[in-house]
Amino acid sequence: MTTNVELPDLGGIGLIRYAWRQLTSMRTALILLMLLGIAAIPGSLIPQRTQNPMAVSEAFKNSPDLTKWMDRFSLFDVYGSAWFSAIYILLFISLIGCVLPRALEHFHAARALPPATPKNLNRMEFYSTWTASGNELEIAREWFKSKRFRVLEGDGTLSAEKGYSRETGNLLFHTALILILLGISFSSLFGMRGEAILNVGERFVNTPTSYDSLAYGKLFKDGNLESFILTVDKFDAKYNVVTNAPEDYTLNVSLLRKDFSTLEKHVIKVNSPLAIGNTKIYLQANGYSPVVTVRDSKGNVAMQGPVPFLPQDANLRSIGAIKVPDADPQVGFVGSFVPTYQRSNGNGAISVFPEALDPRLLLSAWSGDLGLDSGTPQSVYRIDTSSMSQIGLKSLKPGEVFTYSGGSITFEGYVQWVNLQIVDDPGKNFALLGAIVAILGLLASLFTRRRRIWIRAGESIEVAGLAKNAAPGLEQEIAVFIKELKGEK
Amino acid sequence: MSRTWAYLSNYLIYSSMAVYTLSFFAHAVETAWALRVTDATSSKRFDYKRTERVARIATAMMILGFLLLFAGVIARGISAGRVPWGNMYEFSITGALAFSGAYLAALRRYDLRWLGLLVSIAVLLTLGTAVAVLYRPSAPLVPALKSTWLVIHVSAAIISGGVFLLANAVAAAYLYLDSMESKGERTAWAKRLPSLEYLDQLSYRLVAFVFPLWTFAVIAGAIWAESAWGRYWGWDPKETWAFITWVAYAAYLHARVTVGWRGRRAAWLCLFAGSTFLFNYVYVNVWGTGKHTYSGL
Ligand code: HEM
Numbered sequence: 001m002t003t004n005v006e007l008p009d010l011g012g013i014g015l016i017r018y019a020w021r022q023l024t025s026m027r028t029a030l031i032l033l034m035l036l037g038i039a040a041i042p043g044s045l046i047p048q049r050t051q052n053p054m055a056v057s058e059a060f061k062n063s064p065d066l067t068k069w070m071d072r073f074s075l076f077d078v079y080g081s082a083w084f085s086a087i088y089i090l091l092f093i094s095l096i097g098c099v100l101p102r103a104l105e106h107f108h109a110a111r112a113l114p115p116a117t118p119k120n121l122n123r124m125e126f127y128s129t130w131t132a133s134g135n136e137l138e139i140a141r142e143w144f145k146s147k148r149f150r151v152l153e154g155d156g157t158l159s160a161e162k163g164y165s166r167e168t169g170n171l172l173f174h175t176a177l178i179l180i181l182l183g184i185s186f187s188s189l190f191g192m193r194g195e196a197i198l199n200v201g202e203r204f205v206n207t208p209t210s211y212d213s214l215a216y217g218k219l220f221k222d223g224n225l226e227s228f229i230l231t232v233d234k235f236d237a238k239y240n241v242v243t244n245a246p247e248d249y250t251l252n253v254s255l256l257r258k259d260f261s262t263l264e265k266h267v268i269k270v271n272s273p274l275a276i277g278n279t280k281i282y283l284q285a286n287g288y289s290p291v292v293t294v295r296d297s298k299g300n301v302a303m304q305g306p307v308p309f310l311p312q313d314a315n316l317r318s319i320g321a322i323k324v325p326d327a328d329p330q331v332g333f334v335g336s337f338v339p340t341y342q343r344s345n346g347n348g349a350i351s352v353f354p355e356a357l358d359p360r361l362l363l364s365a366w367s368g369d370l371g372l373d374s375g376t377p378q379s380v381y382r383i384d385t386s387s388m389s390q391i392g393l394k395s396l397k398p399g400e401v402f403t404y405s406g407g408s409i410t411f412e413g414y415v416q417w418v419n420l421q422i423v424d425d426p427g428k429n430f431a432l433l434g435a436i437v438a439i440l441g442l443l444a445s446l447f448t449r450r451r452r453i454w455i456r457a458g459e460s461i462e463v464a465g466l467a468k469n470a471a472p473g474l475e476q477e478i479a480v481f482i483k484e485l486k487g488e489k
Numbered sequence: 490m491s492r493t494w495a496y497l498s499n500y501l502i503y504s505s506m507a508v509y510t511l512s513f514f515a516h517a518v519e520t521a522w523a524l525r526v527t528d529a530t531s532s533k534r535f536d537y538k539r540t541e542r543v544a545r546i547a548t549a550m551m552i553l554g555f556l557l558l559f560a561g562v563i564a565r566g567i568s569a570g571r572v573p574w575g576n577m578y579e580f581s582i583t584g585a586l587a588f589s590g591a592y593l594a595a596l597r598r599y600d601l602r603w604l605g606l607l608v609s610i611a612v613l614l615t616l617g618t619a620v621a622v623l624y625r626p627s628a629p630l631v632p633a634l635k636s637t638w639l640v641i642h643v644s645a646a647i648i649s650g651g652v653f654l655l656a657n658a659v660a661a662a663y664l665y666l667d668s669m670e671s672k673g674e675r676t677a678w679a680k681r682l683p684s685l686e687y688l689d690q691l692s693y694r695l696v697a698f699v700f701p702l703w704t705f706a707v708i709a710g711a712i713w714a715e716s717a718w719g720r721y722w723g724w725d726p727k728e729t730w731a732f733i734t735w736v737a738y739a740a741y742l743h744a745r746v747t748v749g750w751r752g753r754r755a756a757w758l759c760l761f762a763g764s765t766f767l768f769n770y771v772y773v774n775v776w777g778t779g780k781h782t783y784s785g786l
Contacts, residue, residue, distance in 0.1 A: 034740055041729070271716050271717050
C-alpha cells in the first residue's frame, strides 16, 4: 500500500532546517527523555560489566549462545553503549535547541509590561463591578505596588500582572538540565579513574604503571596525573561482635605532594576521601594478604612478601594464588585464607569472624609450568594448573612451615590490603551547580502563580482577573483587592 | 540500655498497629453506614451525625497511631544509636509513618476522610510485613551508611514516597469513580465523595508539591554517593530506578502542563510513575544487586 504524503519541496538546506525543527521540538525532547528512562531499565535487570563482572562471566559460562547474542547489543554495558549514548546526546541537542531560544525570548519578555486592559472585562473568569466612589485608581495603584505587580497605566484603567518568575524558574530548570549534561560530558572527556590495591606499609607513586586498573577520558593526558606519593601506614577495621557486620574502617596514610617536601599525615574513611588538588582518593574495599616466604631445596629465598587474597564472604574467607616463577621447576600455591578459623562439615575450613583472631592459610601446592609466558593474561588470584601436578596439601598457622619435595613455604603472618579508588572528575561541580539551579528553578516554577488583574474606573468600577494554568487562589486575592478598594478592610 | 530501647520500640510499634486497627474498624463502620443509609431508594434520611462521630474517632485513632509509630521509630533510632534507616524493616516502618503522615497533613487542607479506609489498610499491611517478615535486631550501621547525607537523602526520599503513594491512592480513586460514572450515575454512597475534577487536581497538586523534593532526594543521593563511592552516578539499579521514577513524574507534569492531559490518561500516568517508585523499593532492595542492598535480608 502506498500513500502519498504531500511533502513540501524542501531542498538541501530546507531539509536540514526541517530536521532541526523536528529534533528540537518539545515533543521530541519528551520522547527522548522517556526513551532514556526506558533504555535505562535493562541495565538494572541484567548484570553489568562495570558493576558485577563476576555475574557477567558467570552468565557467559552458563548460556554462551544467548549471552553472545546479548553482548552484540551491549546489554552487559548498557550505560556505555552506543545506543544509550545516542539517546542522551540527541536529548542534549534537542534540549539546547529547544530551551536556549526560549530563554532569550523570555529574557526580552521579562522586562515587558503587561498588555493593555481588554475591552470586555466582563468576559473574564473573575469579574465584579460596582458604583465608583472616587479614588479607587489610586488605591489600586498603591495596592499593586505594595504587592509588586507590574502595572501598565491606561486611560482610567490599570493592567497588572504578577508571577513572571514561573517562566523564569521554568527556563532556569531546563537550562540547568543542559548544565548537568555538560558537566557529565566534561567529566567523561577530561576525567580519570583508577584503582590500586595496596598492602599496609606499601608506597604508591601516582604514575599510570602503579594502577591495577586505570581509565582516562578521551582528552586526558598522562601528564595530567596529579603528582604525589602515598604510603599506607595503618588500617583498622572494626566489626560488630554480634552481627559480624563492619562498623568502621579507618585508613592512615602519609602523603608527599608535588614538591615532595613535607610529609603530611591523613586519615581516609569510607565517607571522607582525601583530596589532593582535583584528585580524590577513596577507600573502597579491603582484605588480607598472607605474608609468605618460599625457599628452594637449598634454602635460598625464591619469593617473599605479602600476596593479596580476594574476600569471598562477609567473614572474609579469601582466596588467592601464590606464584613462584623463579623456582625450577615453577611452583604455585592455590590458597585460601581464613581470618578466624573453624572446621565445618562439608565446607572444609570456614571463617566465623572477619577479624584475624585465629588465622589459617590453607594451601594446595603445584609444580610444573605456571603458563605465565603463554601470552594470555592471567588472573593474579588464580593459577592455571592444566600443565602442573599437585605435590601437597597443608593448613598452616602463622609461623609454620610446609616442606614439600623441592622446597618449603613459611606462613609468616598477614597484613591487610586496601583498595583505593583514585578519581579526577572535573565536571562534577558543573553538574552540582546545575542540580542546585534545577531545584531552585523547579520551586519557582511549581510554586509561583501567574495572574493578571485589571481595573477600569468610570462611573462604575470594573475589576477582573485571569489566572494562567488555572492556578488556584486568585478568587481570594481579588476579594481582598475589592475590599481594599471599597475601603472595607 | 540499647536493648531496652529496642524493646520499647517494638512495643510502641505493636501498639500503633493496634490503634491503626481501631482506626481501620472505625473507617469501615463509617463506610458501611454510609453505604447503607444513603441507599437512594431508602426513605431513611442519612444520619450524618452518627457517621460524623465515627469518622472523627477514625481520624483521632489515625493520629494516635501516627504518634505511637513516630515514637516507635525514634526509639528504634535511639536503640541503634543512629537514624533508623539501616535496613528494610526500618525503611518499612518509616515509610508507613511517612504515608500516614502525608495523609494526615493533606487532611488539614482537604477532606480526605473517605480515603482513610484505604490508608489504614495500607499502613497495617506495611507494618505487618515489616514486623513479620523484615524484622532484624537493632544494630549499628555499616561504614558506607555513616553519613549526614543518609539523614538528608533518606528523609527526603521517604517523605516523597509517602506523598507519591497518596497521589496514587487519589488517582486510583479517580479511575474507580470515573469507571462508575461512565456506566451511569454514581452509586449512592459514592455521591458523598468529591468530584472527579477535584480528585484530578488533587493528585496533580500532590505530585507537583513533592516533585522538587524528590529531585532533591536524588541529588542528595548523588552527592552522598560521590563521597562514599567516588562517583556521583553509577547506574546502580537503585539509582537507575530513582531516575526512572523522576523521568516518569516529569513526564506526568509535562503531560498536564504543556500537553494538557487531564482525567483518565493523567491518572494512569500517575499510577505508572508511582509504581516505578514501589518497584524500586521492593525489587531492588530484595532481589537487586549493587551497592544499595542494605535490606539486611
Ligand atoms: C526540550 C524541550 C522542553 C521544553 C520546550 C519544555 C518546556 C516546558 C514548559 C513550557 C513547561 C511548562 C511551564 C509552565 O507553563 O509552567 C515545562 C515544565 C516542566 N518541564 Fe519541560 N520542557 C522540555 C524538556 C524537559 C525535560 C527534558 C524535562 C526533564 C525532566 C522537563 C521537565 C519539566 C518539569 C518537571 C516541568 C514542570 C511542570 C509544571 O510546571 O508542573 N522538561 N517544560
